[in-house]
Amino acid sequence: MSTMNAKIVHISIDRDWREVYSYASRPENMPFWASGLASGLTQDGNDWIAEGTLGTARVRFSPRNDFGVIDHWVTLESDLQVYNALRIVPNGDGCEVMFTLLQLPGMETEQFAADAAHVMRDLKTLKELMER
Template identity: 85%
Template sequence: MSTMSAKIVHISIDRDWREVYGYASRPQNMPFWASGLAFGLMQDGDDWIAEGTLGAARVRFTPHNDFGVIDHRVTLGSGLQVHNSLRIVPNGDGCEVMFTLLRLPGMTEEQFAADAAHVLRDLKTLKELMER
């Protein structure tokens, strides 16, 4: 597979990065801010099973770490695997949350833009939750 187009979707949050990471990195919290996982995640060994807008998917998260990395690999029912890179980075007293969105093969420019808008909505929801 050739290199896919990518877009970094990010938002600033006025809260210590460790607190944002602590909340955002827990799969149990993701349905509260990641709308693609609105139906929740159920643990299955090292993986989590997600029922979302694309149907059932298997999700494997990177282990908890001191670097703010919440990468996760999503395996769709079709077998397609997508690596999602999510980072929480210190920025003064707050942080930056950055998601690398990849344009999958066959995805139109309009679909890619809609995906980016969806990710930004989710990051805004995370921001609202964390700045309360």
Template identity: 65%
Template sequence: MSTLEAKIVHTTIDRDWRDVYAFMAKPENMPRWASGLSSGLTREGDHWLAPGPLGNARVRFAPDNAFGVTDHLVTLEDGTEVHNALRVVPNGDGAEVMFTLLRQPGMSAEQFAGDAGWVAKDLATLKSIMESGEDR
């Protein structure tokens, strides 16, 4: 298997990285900032269900950890798995949030760029929530 094209989409947040991680690590908070999950998540055992245009996706989240890892594995109804690497790291007194976007097989350059724009918009929403204190 060959590697996929990757793009790191990131934002700097003026808030302690531990606060950002604590908010991001709760799956029930994701619909507040991740627009692809705007219809919400429903817990089902050790994973979550996310309704979407391609049907219900199963989402498994990284367990709580001290490293700022908020990865999640999305399994589409057709069995396709998409690993979403999402990290929060200290950046001075604030945080750097990084999402590694992988260009999926068959995805055009335009679709990949569109996905990167979507991720950037979601991270901007997260930044706004965290810096305004709306997470409390």
């Protein structure tokens, strides 16, 4: 497989990175800011189950860590597995939240751009929640 086209979608948040990580890394909080998981997540062992427009998805998160990593693997009913790299890193008194979006094989350029816009909306929602 060749390297996929990638786009890093990021936003600055005026709040300590540890507080943002603590909130954003809890699966039970994700429906409040990650619209793709708006239906909520139900824990199933080490995985979390989400119902969405593409059907049932199984989500596995990286273990909690001291590095701001919230990577997660999403497995759809079709067995397609998508790796999502999500990082929160210090930036002065605030932080940067960065999501690496990959253009999957067969994904049209317009859909990739729409996905990037969707991720940005979610990051803006997280920013609004964290800066209240």
